[in-house]
Amino acid sequence: MMVNQSSIQTLLSKEQAILIAHYYVNAEIQQLAQDTGGIVADSLEMARFGAEHPAKTLIVCGVRFMGETAKILSPDKRVLMPTLEATCSLDEGCPSDDFKTWKSHHPDRTVVVYANTSAAIKAQADWVVTSSIALEVVQHLHERGQSILWAPDQHLGRYVQHKTGADMKLWEGECIVHREFQAQSLIDLKARHPEAAILVHPESPLNVIELADVVGSTQHLLSAVQSRSEKIFIVATDQGLFYAMQAAAPDKQLILAPTTGRHATCQACGSCPWMQMNSVEKIEEVFNQPGHEIYLDEALIDRASRPLARMLSFKNNYLNRQL
Incomplete structure (x- = not known):
């Protein structure tokens, strides 16, 4: 039609x-x-x-x-x-009741959840973070001696833990798109394009992240394509972002990072089915x-809005400190 x-x-x-x-x-x-x-x-x-x-x-x-x-x-x-x-596989992989039980086993930890979660999960959190501010928030909490209960993306959590040294317990969720990027296949592709820069979203496995020239959120990766001098980019994120990247930098060549390799197959193949x-x-x-239409209970909205507001306030204050 x-x-x-x-x-x-x-x-x-x-x-x-x-x-x-x-x-x-x-x-x-x-x-x-x-x-x-x-x-x-x-x-x-x-x-x-x-x-x-x-x-x-x-x-x-x-x-x-x-x-x-x-x-x-x-x-x-x-x-x-x-x-x-x-x-979303991250949302689906973190049921509210299971999360509540897990949280009850760690009452002394600060609960930080990724934005890729349901309102019911956000309502149980102390903080909500996006990939663009996760490092800064966890570093802030770590410097104040707080231990973290993190959900749901284990790969983003492991990256944040690796970068900050924070004490973090991780929920074992993952994005079905980003989990499929393959480190060895990426190494092989880089060998064929040694002049290319590798851009990786932090929902990817840590061994893929370690190969990156740039790690960051969708907006950060988009900005990297615009600002960096390389003409070829190998990109480990959903290929839907390629449209905005190509529009912003039409002279750049974009290559999707490998989602298959030796003995590997892909389900999402670089594109979220949802x-x-x-x-x-x-x-x-x-x-x-x-x-x-999206309907949410008023009480749920109230509870879920608090950790979101905390993140937004932190982000505004953090950006002001950078100016």
Whole structure:
């Protein structure tokens, strides 16, 4: 079914709505969001943009925890998603009841959870962090003698632990996209492209991270492609980011880091299957079909908003100290 962009623009205006898309959704949605006055960003910036924008309705194109985070930060706004079935292996791999039990076994630890979690997990945390601020938050806590209970991404947690030396107990979750990047295959690919810079998202295994020239969040990797002098980049993250990278640096060559190798196969193969459940056709459906709205209990929103607010305050203070 063909969807006319102008008809979506008309619907957005009529409903006082704005499109908010993640870097990992398909290029058609990213372009549509930009063309209609919305944004393409990482999960935190998506939620912040939605909270600050005057639109009464936020259409969040990504996975469910992103819609929930937008609702937490914009409780008075209507939050719709092209599909509520788009989940995340990190979210799915950290059930609220199991996490509550695990937390009860470590009552003296400060609970730090990654943004890629449900509202129910965030509500049990002391801090919520994104990949762009995780190192700084944990370093801050470590310097104050606090031990950490970390969930759910074990690879990001192990990287943070390695960099900070913090006492951390790690939940054993992982992203099905980033876990598949292969160190030996990356070494082999680098040998064929010795002039290339290697960019790695920290949800990747530590032996892959150790090969990187740049480690960072989606926004950090995007900035690296723009600012670095290399002309070729081997990129270990979801290839949905390539659209924004190519638009920002059209003269650069991008190569997806290997997700297969000796005796290895891939399931996600560099692309999140849940992100790909979003489509322009489903965006049009959110206005006239039920089953697209994010609902959260007010008490849950209140509890989940506190660790998010703590992170945002820390981030603002941290950035001010850097100026």
